[in-house]
Amino acid sequence: MRKAFPKNLRLLCSYHESISDVARRLGMNRQQIMKYLSGTAYPSARSMRRLCDFFGVEEHEIVMPDDQFRDIVRLKPALPVSADLTPPVLSALLKAAAGQTPQLRVYTGYYYEFRYSFTSPHLVLKSLLHIHESDGLVMYKSIERLRDHETDSAPAGVDVFKYAGVLMMIGNRIHMLDQEAVMGQELSHMVLFPPYRSRISALRGMKMGVTATAAHEPIAGRVVLEKIGRTVALRRAMRHCGLYAPASDGVPGSVLEYLGRPGNGEPVTFNAEADPPADPSTTAQR
Template sequence: MSRQNFTQNLRLLCSYHPSVAEVSRRLGMNRQQIMKYLSGGAYPSASSMRRLCDFFGVEEYEIVMPSDQFRDIVRLKPSLPISAELAPPVVSSLLKLAAQQSSQLTRYTGYYYEFRYSFTTPGLVLKSLINVFESDGLVLYKSIERLRRHGPGATPQPAAGTDIFKYLGLLLQVGNRIHMLDQEAIMGEELSHMILFPPYRSRISTLLGMKMGVTATEAHEPIAARVVLEKIGRRVEVRRALEHCGLHPADADTVPASVLSYLDEPGNGGPALLHAHPGPKS
């Protein structure tokens, strides 16, 4: 079944490009070989699978998912380059800047754990997985959140897939700060924005900053919190990494002391979470 899913999903990904010949040229792969994959006559080796997934900006476990689920994942992904001429000037300017920076921003590619206090479940730290990758001349990222609880008092686990939320976004640098802007990938009803300090060493281990978004409650209140991105490698076993993701008690061993110290840092930031309210009705 996974081979059949792969064939259907690869056809979908190729449909976002002008032709199979264009895909093979940009991949540096033989066109006949890709046609065999598309017809189901061959299945890629491990190295070829990695090349395909890196090119299309998807995970290896995603490309063999049932096709209806996979279609939802890629539906809002900017798989094709966006024409600057067709975009409003401010959007065009940002996209051009992001494209110009792609070579220097590739240093951030890889997998990270994101730590911040949950916007919706006070007192718990949300640990998520982020994959930063290059695609179509831009540096993009995918964030995966799992809302299952870990530790004492954890509730029974939800049905498979119901506790996972995915976000797709763009990374760029403005004014010596890293900006990460994303949109929720299924319904498209949430935007979030991280502003991070660039590392002062050539080796990237952690990125620190602030994240803004909205709560998942009916009120959808604007909210902000400190955030820490901890780099875990260029390649990871995604399923295993996701097992560590979810809502954790702040004093859990799964939340590093250095991370918690930053999230709880007193002084300028005030409370761990900063809510915005609509104010009194006029």
Template sequence: MSEHLGHNLKLLCSHYRSIAEVCRKLGLNRAQFNKYLGGQSRPTPYNLKRICDFFGVEEYELGLPADQFARLIGARTDGPAQSVQDPLLELLQPLREHATSLARYCGYYFEYANCMSVPGQILLSLVHLREERGNFLFERQERQERAAGGSAEDWVRCRYLGAAFYLQDRLFLIDYESLTGNEMSQTILIPSFKSRISRLNGLKTGVSSGDRRTPACTRVVWDYLGSEINRVAAYRQVMLYSPDDPRIDADIRERLAGAHIRDGLFEIE
């Protein structure tokens, strides 16, 4: 484990603002934790369990090769998600003059949608909406397993980067798939006017990942998780689910089924 431990711990820590924050939450000495990161020391069994429990990983997973571990937990290995020089943001910059602040909606969400590429299945994605220098940006991570019970190598991963705008009482989100650069999608959500945000309903348009790349539209639900989460533990839940899976509650199923066609338009009830 010692060969890969330090690098994998650094990947886990990249989900937090600083190493100091991780040490504070873990209750570990910063100098000692730095030795773990540098591969100079291995945690005691007690500290190793605390670290694994905190990040939501197994002990053996910390010993995986770095690239395999990164795919397993959805860690970023290519720097910040976006910068203010993103061409998409520059193109949409004029909308900022007409948009209302999305600050109250910032945080993490589970996105539930009827899967465009695997009909009859529900795709759960992890979304992080944040504010950066006056822009509202988001990252959405998806993954699908090629075969049941497969290893980290058997998962197809997608990472979407996008910009969000609040215009005329609707949330508009447009993104692109950043790992391949071969698709875009748009989501429109109905905002929550309650003091506490729980779930947002809306529609998403995009294309199926099948060979024909068929344009599609699906009902979507965003389930608010909070401003800070255990990102690794949340990412482990990102996958395809059957509609009758007990992990998909009845309210989510009802919201995903609550759309119909009327006069040629796809409407939300």
């Protein structure tokens, strides 16, 4: 079954600019990839998983007879994160994100996300966020509980929200874009400063989204991601999530200081309001 692997890998590489480009995006040695292509070496289980995740194929597919594999590749519209149906700008972003997986791998793990609540701005929202690898990209999921941690009370309606998104590095800044996972009615965007030390304990920056009210007002505020670890006890971690009074023990002092620090004269959170409907009596007639 291994005999077809070099041909199949060469086909996958042909979707990219060069072998050097593939090696750079994978974070692998070009000479090693050339050995795979020539058939003088075969990837380890870990390297094979990296290759398959990057190109968007399964391990059993990449060792199929090359004529069968070529047919499979033609039927995969997302291969290799550059489908013809994808607008060029989105394809370029996804290619960039896929190529950054090796350097972004350092951010994988669980975090508590802290920010002033967009819906209850006098309270700090503490959520659970998980950054992980999936399908050759660095993705993340987060869960918000809009429930007062002290009184266990929640606003009317749904009090748990789930989000799923992708992480990428652009202009030496970490960008995290997600969508609300149940109804798909919300997008949010975080821009974070990368840490300037090898050990990651916290990421800081800004987050923009909309309120959970019917008005869905655009709003932005500072955000802190505090790393918990590579693995966590999920039930225990979720028990610490919710809405906190700023002075409570659930919000570290360093986090509170950053969240409350005004910038450029703006308040802690900044809302955008829609223009009121035009008064028909004052509308110019044509």
